[in-house]
Amino acid sequence: MPLLARLRAASLDAKLIVGCGLMLLFSLALAVCLIGVFMKDYRRANDDLEALTYFGKVLNVANRISAERGPANSVLGEETAPDSQARRRLTQFRALSDEALDAVAPRSQGTRSGFPAGEVERVRSRLDQARETVDAAAALPKAARSGEIIQDAIRQMFDVVDISRPLITGTMAGIVAQDQSLAGQVMILQMLGDLREYAGRMGSHLATPIATRRPLSSADRDELRHTRGRLLQIWQVAEKQLELYASDAALNRALQDTGRLYFGDGLDFITELSAAGMQSGDYGVTAAQMTDRYVPTLQPLEQLRTTFLDIVSRQSRAERDAAWYWLQAVSVIIVLIVLTNLLLILLARRLVFRPLLRAREHVVALAEGREIEAAPGGFGGGEEMRELFGALDILRQRLRERRQLTARLKRQAETDGLTGLLNRRALDRIGQGDAEFADMPDEIGLILMDVDHFKAINDRHGHPAGDQVLREIAALTLETIRESDLAARYGGEEIALILPGASLETLVEIAERLRSGLERRRIEIGAGERITVTASLGVASGRRGPEAWEELLSAADGALYRAKAEGRNRVRRAADPGETVTAARVARVS
Known part of the structure; x- marks a missing residue:
């Protein structure tokens, strides 16, 4: 039978339910679409915030390993002294590096689809090897430490940062695959991380000549020139990109501090040491003194990266909170609409259709010999309707008694009277x-x-x-x-x-x-x-x-x-x- 014909043949109650059900169905479909949109926005913003937070931790791994080179250079440039200030400082910086690695390890961070969690243990293993090399060199008497030994230890620390690149780039790829709108922000964060790394390498390139009191070789000068050029190139691009966020006061302060303290004092200090190294092996400072003076000028670089990460995290958090607010608001409105529709349907059935249809059901059931429940009180229609349902209730009781008698006779016919089993x-x-x-x-x-x-x-x-x-x-x-x-x-x-x-x-x-x-x-x-x-x-x-x-x-x-x-x-x-x-x-x- 065609659907239209079936609908025409349906009862009034069925037609009411179908009509109200369709209205409710369309309302729910619209509600699901709206909730889906806001839920998608909320999940995207929340995932973005988690991804950026994780990326900040990944960048911090490279930053902490890079910072560990400073006290390592100091230890390599002094006499063997297990209890020295430089050794204690190296121990503290190593603990910070380990803590940064633990923060991105799978056991603490969980498995994120598209993120190279397996690279963490590779970085940790390579870092342990580099530390062993540094400790082995530092255990030698200072006179026995050749430039090659110190340079090898420093280069191995460089290699650890290079090995962490796949972790950084893989994490960036995962973030961009998740939300392409974050590509520009994570690129800036990577540049700011590289800025700190190359600035740290400038000091490490001078650590071996200063520790061994020898002039800069042509290879040393080439490395310094290459690293300086790369550093200035990154700074030029990053400074241009950060102009988009010039309205943020904290970022402006961080930019000014970076230009004044590092690209002013810090880089000038490296230039002075490089000039002294080109003329003679008398640098005027020890490796530890060079580290103590140079490392503080790197702090603005770290602060610049941290400040920018805070900005993009606040933006993602604001987007997430806005999406959550609208998701809740739309959900509440939808619930109210659905409840209102349901209330209208129930009132229409109870006050208009229910008394007549229930009386019809009683009459048809009695005519067909079917059992039907007693009619509850509270029906509209006045005294006449109550009398009608009273009479129907009497007939219903008699029908039940007849059915119970029939069922009892049927059980007796199929049950053994002695044992109670079937016959x-x-x-x-x-x-x-x-x-x-x-x-x-x-x-x-x-x-x-x-x-x-x-x-x-x-x-x-x-x-x-x-x-x-x-x-x-x-x-x-x-x-x-x-x-x-x-x-x-x-x-x-x-x-x-x-x-x-x-x-x-x-x-x-x-x-x-x-x-x-x-x-x-x-x-x-x-x-x-x-x-x-x-x-x-x-x-x-x-x-x-x-x-x-x-x-x-x-x-x-x-x-x-x-x-x-x-x-x-x-x-x-x-x-x-x-x-x-x-x-x-x-x-x-x-």
Whole structure:
């Protein structure tokens, strides 16, 4: 039937629900779109902030390793003294480097998609090697430290920073892949980090000549000239880019301090030392003195990078907070709209449609003989409507009484009065695949149990005792089988068990458990007298259905017959008539 035709044929209540539901659905669709937009903005801004914070930590790794070279140069330029001020300072700077590495290590930072967390351990390993080289050189007497030994230690510290480049560039690539709008900011941060690194190298290039008191070689002059050119080139580009943020007072102060303290005092000091080194090996300062004077001029470079990172972090944080505010505001508005719609739907149904439609439901249900709940109070429509529902309630009560009587008669027709188990008629309906039991699997197992020498029990102790035995066996059966299994009195002293979906091994196990449980049970038959009863059991598996059921009954009955013929009080299965089933055998099967 076409949708339009089905809608026309629907009830008024259905049409009301469909109409209001469509309105609510469209509102929710719009709400989901709006929330999705603001949620995407919030997540992007939050991810940007986390990425920039992480990138700042990555840059700090290179910065701390670079700063560690200063006290290392001092230690390499002095006599061996484990307790010297330079040695203590080197220990402090190494701890700061380790702390910076720990801050970006996967165990503390977590795994970020697209970020080269595996590079951290590579940098740490290379740093440990460089430190060993520095310590080995510093352990030598100063007179035994050649320029090559000191230069090798310094170059290895340079190499650690170079090895950290993949960590920096990989992190930058991850940030740009996440949000391309951050490309310019992370490039500036990288330049500011490089600015500090090349400035530090200027001092390290002079550490070996000063420590060994030799003039600058042509290679030393080339390295100084190359590093200075690279330094000034980076500064020129970075200064130009930072003009975009000229409105920030803290950044302006950091720029002024950098120009005055480093590109003024610090670089001039390096120029003076370089000039002295070109003329002679008398620099006028030791390596430690050079470090103590030069390193403070590098602080504005670090402050410039930190200040710029604070600026971009504040921007990302402001974007995140704004997105979060709008996300919350839109969510609250949407919730109010949805609640208002739902309230209008409920009021319309309750005050307009519900009384009439409920009365119609009662009349139709009574006409069709269906059960229906009593009408609650509070319906509109005045006294007439209350009288109508009162009359309908009386009819409903009578219908329920009739159904309860019918259900009771049906239970009596399918239940054995003595044992409370299903009777033979119900068992056959199940086995033959009656539609009422369609939810049961077609594959079933069947256990037939016959009480041994039951006639002798009746003859010796009387029929009341026999009835008590059957009740006890029925109770034991219900205790033994599973919840999904069914038990029926098959006839006389025979009990049949249907086990849906059970394997033959499971059937044998349950049958043996039932047999042994009955054998151990002392049944009281009156006046304190107790007797022991045994039973023989036949087991078979098959399918439900008119023909299959008869075959299954025949197979289980044949197995039961063999159990009795072989001495009773035992279990036999149709699949293997020659097998003797014992408790130990059942335990192994299970």
